[in-house]
Amino acid sequence: MKKIGILTSGGDAPGMNAVINGVVTAAKAMDIEVVGFMNGFDGLINNETMALPIAFVKQINALGGTVLGTARSEAFMDPQVREKTIQRLKDDGFSGLVVIGGDGSYKGAQAIIKLGFPVVALPGTIDNDIPLTDSTIGFRTALNNVMDSVDRIVTSAASHGHNFAIEVMGRRAGDIALWSGIALDADVIITQKEEFNSEYVIAALEASKASGKKYRLVIIAEGAMTAEEFKTTIESESTFKIHPLLLGHIQRGGMASLDDRIVGKIYGEKAVDYLANGGTGCCMGIREQEIVSQDIDDVLSASKEMILPFSYAANSYRYHI
Ligand code: F6P
Numbered sequence: 001m002k003k004i005g006i007l008t009s010g011g012d013a014p015g016m017n018a019v020i021n022g023v024v025t026a027a028k029a030m031d032i033e034v035v036g037f038m039n040g041f042d043g044l045i046n047n048e049t050m051a052l053p054i055a056f057v058k059q060i061n062a063l064g065g066t067v068l069g070t071a072r073s074e075a076f077m078d079p080q081v082r083e084k085t086i087q088r089l090k091d092d093g094f095s096g097l098v099v100i101g102g103d104g105s106y107k108g109a110q111a112i113i114k115l116g117f118p119v120v121a122l123p124g125t126i127d128n129d130i131p132l133t134d135s136t137i138g139f140r141t142a143l144n145n146v147m148d149s150v151d152r153i154v155t156s157a158a159s160h161g162h163n164f165a166i167e168v169m170g171r172r173a174g175d176i177a178l179w180s181g182i183a184l185d186a187d188v189i190i191t192q193k194e195e196f197n198s199e200y201v202i203a204a205l206e207a208s209k210a211s212g213k214k215y216r217l218v219i220i221a222e223g224a225m226t227a228e229e230f231k232t233t234i235e236s237e238s239t240f241k242i243h244p245l246l247l248g249h250i251q252r253g254g255m256a257s258l259d260d261r262i263v264g265k266i267y268g269e270k271a272v273d274y275l276a277n278g279g280t281g282c283c284m285g286i287r288e289q290e291i292v293s294q295d296i297d298d299v300l301s302a303s304k305e306m307i308l309p310f311s312y313a314a315n316s317y318r319y320h321i
Contacts, residue, residue, distance in 0.1 A: 015141065062261055103129060129172065142176055187205060190219070205238070
């Protein structure tokens with residue numbers, strides 16, 4: 001194997017750069033060239049490439065975001081575009097591709113594998129919404145970012161006795177809300193709209209106030225309801241005044257956490273090993289502390305379980321709605 005490609009796709013996730021470092025470092029040791037494709041599958045289609053010298057990748061391991069740029073490609077959904085692109089890759093002497101991204105990126109990777117071209121897909125998304133892996137690259141950093149921001153907000157909230165409803169990212173998954181909400185000891189965590197019960201929420205807010213705690217904190221998962229909707233509902237049914245807040249992209253930015261740096265790099269190394277050993281296409285995930293190769297069809301057809309931190313028992317979790 002002489003040459004492989006790498007791209008990052010979907011929402012950027014801290015740790016993606018660590019994967020790039022791991023891939024280039026491992027490939028260099030095997031004398032394999034690594035070409036970076038910019039801006040996700042769009043860059044793959046348009047052959048927009050970026051050199052990834054070792055001296056450069058050695059300085060990006062900690063950096064959040066992705067130096068390759070990223071995108072959500074519509075164009076790659078066209079089978080003819082995919083076939084043409086993969087034929088060009090073969091003609092240009094590529095023998096494999098590493099794709100880092102979330103479930104949309106996995107579908108792109110799956111389609112390439114079906115065309116007989118080896119791909120390793122790695123779970124890079126803050127949402128933690130890939131099935132059959134205990135966590136995704138970027139999830140831990142996003143949790144740290146949420147905690148850091150909300151820790152700051154509550155010092156102010158406590159001074160004023162404010163009640164904050166904070167919507168965090170996660171697309172359809174509530175993992176960021178659940179884990180950060182537990183870590184922040186939120187009064188209410190809302191991960192699913194169907195289970196929202198305003199009476200229950202108001203009772204939880206009242207219990208918090210009666211305890212003497214100086215502020216109220218509600219964490220809401222993106223997709224469940226907006227912080228504004230929460231405010232409208234609770235203010236119309238109680239005397240609580242709510243400060244609604246959309247936390248936004250601060251959750252995805254900054255430097256990667258300890259584990260996203262380490263795991264990201266190891267993922268990159270394992271991906272190169274897999275391709276160099278003749279692997280024909282897979283995705284990778286973490287099961288019981290080990291990085292494992294998985295069948296991408298199995299992963300994409302499995303449903304995502306919400307993993308509770310440290311087997312946190314649901315019934316000990318009073319205000320999770
Ligand atoms: O998938 C990662 C994510 O941050 C989601 O949590 C969120 O819904 C989405 O990306 C936001 O995307 P954008 O940055 O394009 O607004």
